[in-house]
Amino acid sequence: MAKMKYSIFSLLRQARDYHRGWPKAWRSPEPKPSYDVIIIGGGGHGLATAYYLAKEHGITNVAVLEKGWLGGGNTGRNTTIVRSNYLWDESAHLYEHSLKLFEGLSQDLNYNVMFSQRGVINLAHNEHDLKELSRRGHACRLNGIDYEMISAEQIKQIAPIINISKNIRYPVLGGSIQRRAGNARHDAVAWGYARRADEFGIDIIQNCEVTGIDIENGRVTGVQTTRGPIKARKIGAVPAGHATVVGNMAGLTLPVESHPLQAMVSEPIKPVLDTVIMSNTVHVYISQSDKGELVLGAGIDGFNSYAQRGSLDVIEHQLEALCDLYPIVKRLRIMRTWGGIVDTCPDASPIVSKTPVEGFYMNCGWGTGGFKATPGSGWVFAHTIAQDRPHRLNEAFDLKRFETGFLIDEHGAAAVAH
């Protein structure tokens, strides 16, 4: 099912006929009675998993089941930051693999995901921050991941709207930058994977909610859905935001908590910021989209919730800090706020793992930082499902680590404290 190739030429050709010749980006097939592999969750990670199952492992009798619309969970709700400046080897290698996949993703998918390596700056506001950043910096350097410590003045040069005066509440003492990091267009990542997975013959089925997982003799046999039962030899669950719910269907109690996380955009303004700046201490991160909106991330709400909305006070506190760091924003206006649900593990690292149920694989717990991992997560999860064993890159992210105690504590490197 080869698709029409996207290019400037096909675009111009189509323009002659008022774009009436474009085919569907993906089909909307009825579910078949059975598949080799079912992926639960049609977000970026699930779609990427399906794509790499086909591309890397030749497994194409696959269905992706999505209860709503593709990319409707955190894929379409995040602040689109991609970076790999993590502390521990395990995370650094996984996120770096993901970043490298991002670097060739538009061409691989023939879909412009607009990966823009405009750099990501992390700010340090106190001695402790400086030490944390420096520790991460040393680790990144030895791991071969680009990372530089930079001074407040250098940050000011890159982002003139930042206030580096000593007279603010938490002055900027310096920071780090990963220049290969940046933003990508979140929807395009989901859509690009969906289109290519579909091209391999994979069935992408929206509005199909999994309501139960069938297990016989400790092995999965299929799923129950709102569109009837579907059989499968293997099931990979990537249900960010509802990992515990799906886990329960397979009899698993996961060490995962679900919290609301909010983000927001300002009205579009002419360009003022050409990089991404994050601050853990005051919980605010900012970038400017290609449409001109300032994209702002807030902190999580402390309570557990499946509702995709958070509390106003989180936003208020974040904007207080924003005004201090970027004084010009005060007269700009917030146009829209929204929330997603982040599944967090106690060590702020994900689970990409086999489970005690044979043929059932779990990919969850990406917390506040799942978007950047989309290609890498799909890539290693596809490997784990296809080979029935983890790839070297996700071995450590095993569910068993919560029994053994081999934790990968990334609270310092996580975008938002959780």
Add this chain to the structure above:
Amino acid sequence: MTQAFRNSDGGRIDRGKRVSFTFDGQNLEGFAGDTLASALLANGVRLVGRSFKYHRPRGIVGSGPEEPNALIQLGVGAHTEPNTRATQIALFDGLVSESQNAWPGVGFDVGAINNMVSKAIPSGFYYKTFMWPAAAWMFYEKFIRSAAGLGKAPTEPDPETYEKRSVWCDVLVVGGGPAGLAAALAAGATGARVILADEQSEFGGSLLASRDRIEGRDGADWAGDVIDDLAGMPEVRVLSRTTVVSYHDHNYLVAVERVNDHLPLGKRHGPRQRLWKVRARQVVLATGAIERPLVFAENDRPGVMLAGAVRTYVNRYGARPGNRAVVFTNNDSAYRAAIDASDGGIAIAAIVDCRAQPEGALVRLARERGIEIVAGSVITGVRGTKQVSEVEVATLTQDGSDVAGARRSIDCDLVMMSGGWNPTVHLYSQSGGKLAWNADLATFVPATAAQKSREAGAVNGSFSLMAALAEGSRAGSAAARDAGFEGEEPAVPACDAGPGDGVLALQALWDVPCGRKGAKRFLDFQNDVTASDVALAHRENYSSVEHFKRYTTTGMGTDQGKTSNVNGLAIMAGLRGVDVPEVGHTTFRPFYTAVTVGALAGINSGPELLDPVRKTPMHHWHEQHGAHFEDVGQWKRPYCYLRPGETVKQAVDREVLAARTSVAILDASTLGKIDIQGPDALELINRVYTNNFATLKVGACRYGLMCKDDGMVFDDGVTARIGENRYLMSTTTGGAPNVLNWLEEWLQCEWRDLEAYCTSVTTHWAAIAIAGPNSRRLLAELTATDLSNEAFPFMTWQDGEIAGIPGRIFRISFSGETGFEVQVPASYALALWRALMTAGEKYSITPYGTEAMHVLRAEKGFIIAGQDTDGTTTPYDLGMDWIVSKKKGDFLGKRGLERPDTLRDDRKQLVGLLTEDPNEVIPEGAHVSPSPHSNKPVPMEGWVTSSYYSPNCGRSIAMALLRGGAGRIGETVAIPLEHKVVRAKITRPVFFDEEGERLRG
């Protein structure tokens, strides 16, 4: 330019008060009571902006928050504000406004080249191109980004201020039109505490734009009288210029009051805007409705306006948006607008009605006036680039899918369109309320409320004045009753809104056929989304409502789709061959209209009030004595005290030496202190610390370590037993809030059977640590308490009087020196500090800061939780096996500490490092590698947690967490830095006074 399009009378403007303003440098005049939009229209200004993508010339479309086009850069310099809607800017003297998104100007705009190539750049085109060569996206993106955005951000800090108020009320009425006024009146009459908020400067809503009459008066006069009545009710608060922008859980709503925005700069006092945070027992939503445009060819030309908006400009502002109008409608309401416009001096060239046989009172009225009605027809084209000059009209085919027959051209300078009305359900929907599709009105209306709210008037799809007043009264009374206030429902006032009031008799008309290929039928004016874009999205299977929105960017502009969403959904439904409800609608998110960042931040910004600064009682003294501060949590702590001419390093070295050679004092007030009382206080403490506190006697202190449930070290500190059932727990400075929360979480959620109470007394007691060989001698001069080792052994405490101040003396030490910590009530602390400094002069007493404290403790190998630990460090890793009780029962972290990975021998363990070059101070955070010269990734086996130059050791010292470190003492390891490799010998992590003789001395 004179106000050539201003009627000589009529409207609610004050012709006696002329107001001067500028638009794109042009000096213009309006009247008090004008909006910028009405004044521009009165002056004949039609072209006010350029669209986002194609830079097409655009004019004013609406008269309120729905306006997609007339976005203005308002004000200059530090006061400038982008993207303001001309329709909502109150005109004031000296107002400066400019059009946006056009270069060099709105008349000739280079960006309009996009319009010429628009055929090649439909929705989502960017997903399909800019991919070759592979690395070029950022090259292309530069140009895309430089064209991005609408208005310009200010370049200077905002000189104005903002504030917030939190209030509660029994009934919050949102919207001050007839329904809202009736609701507020009914609720207010019961004595309930009522808040009535409306976004406009004047109450009355639709009454201000109509010629409706209530109780024999002009509707607007009636509204004024109601406001007067409400003002006489002590429990009623009336807020104008106040937009309720969001509806959260538990009837929590947020409103923004524009306190000063309507005033000239020189007349502004107090905050610019005020954010109202309202908790309401009951809510009445009387938010009205917004008219829907029709999606026809070239419907974006300047001069194509909403019919109701034209009616508003004529009736309320006496301004004529044109002199000769063609009305295009699918319902009766536009006839009312046509009649009012005609009475206001606008010639109605024709009413083009898609309905084959329009009937009804208003239609008859128009006919009687001799207005031509072109039935069963549609507009198929609009000419005039910068202003409408002519429309083309054709007959609809029977099934409405196409046009047929000859085209007729009609000259006009204004098109008044109406596609029906969309109830303003934003807040209702934010509250969680479910919407239902009303096929007669062809729109979504409220169905099932999720919170304690009611809807009244047009928001319900009840478009007649009578219904608005009746529903308002009923909702107001019922809301007050449910809030606990009884009262009679007032009689609905008699009203007269003319014939055919509230009747739409609408015939759905979504994508208006024009019989031409490639004609642009705009759906979303601001983002340049056309009906063809919807078709493209459908063709490519971006058919779900969210995909369609995101792929085409419908509704993603500053108007958030107020005029475009329903049209878009309906067109998509038509393409999919399903009913609109099956397509559904996107989620309504805060805010209804965009909210200023400053208003959301309020006063809590800036160096003092953002996360309010915490200072110790001695802070001022520190400032006066050269303190160089650092932020630790919310506290400001002296890092060191700089003497004139000293470097930071020199100061730290001096302070460190002083503590070991004579006496030095530290302001330790910031350390967390939690007073724990109750019969189960001991049990609580025993469960949160890893070591046993059961043996701790009254008068004794013990160091404790606490772990999270995974067995990883979380915080540490000394706990003293104050009484039989009373303990004073100390925590790290930064960890204090977390520890208290941690205790409370367990007490409140898990161990509800424990009777123990935790109170933060951090700021009640100030603390001074006195360290050094002369510490006892110094303190003895100020207290009668016997400080000898026998009378006051290490790790005990006593009540005592110091320098005449009652307090507590603790024999504890974090410096490893003979030392005491004195705690006194905070208000006496400065006096005590001064007394110590005076008495200590003979010992050259030296105040020391946090860095000297760090060096001193590192010399002794004492850890700092959070520096020498991270979330992966167990007490065993720190070599503190002794602190994990084997005897006592369960404690937090016990199970975690028994997991196989936490018991491994080769975990990262705390060691000391002595560099080969004693002057080399390893950077903290550097990693140890077994093969530092290998290719990347270079293997790592641990990292340096603390590293200092120790003046007492006369060399550098460091601590590190190193794989299997405890068993590798004596080995040499390599630390690869950026440009060199440092080598260091592994030692035990104690560098000074290993036996602890000084500590106990």
